[in-house]
Amino acid sequence: MARTDASDKTARLILVYNADGGVLNALKDAAHKIARPATYPCSLCALTYGWVAMHSDWRRFLFRLPLEKVFLHRDEAAKKGLAEEWPAVLLDAGQGVPEVLVPASELNAMQHRSELMALLLERLKDTGIVAR
Structure with missing residues (x-):
């Protein structure tokens, strides 16, 4: 991963959910998570949100x-x-196309958000956004 100046205030973490926006979609997603959580298609949402x-x-x-x-x-x-591929966690360091920090394949394999937090923190340290 490319190193970035840790003082760069333009850096953005972009979290992309494998779901469409809007109130009706949010209601459908909530119902899906309750009724059939094993088939819910957004692992990022499943890891980081309750119902x-x-x-x-x-x-x-x-x-x-x-x-x-x-x-x-x-x-x-x-x-x-x-x-x-969705879901994904991206880093936009203000230097062109955002870099995928955590791809769908890794998110889909995670069992708990603590895994995501540890991985994300490590990858942000690798880029220099977060100090070691």
Whole structure:
């Protein structure tokens, strides 16, 4: 991974969910997570959200990261030309195309958000965004 100046204030963490935006879609997603959680298609959402709200430990983790956070649904990300597989966590260091930090294949294999937090922190350290 490319190193980035840790003082770069333009860096953004982009979290792309494998779900479409909108109130009706959010209601359908919540019902799907409750009724058939094993078949829910967005592992990022399943890891970081309860039925409707973000898990507090994940929220605290994100809040402490020294970069802007952008949350997108797949339909919004597609319009921006970001990534090709959803879900994904990207880093936009302001130097062109955002880099995929955590691809769908890794997110889909995770069992708990603590795995995601540890991996994301390590990858942000590798880029220099977060100090070692």
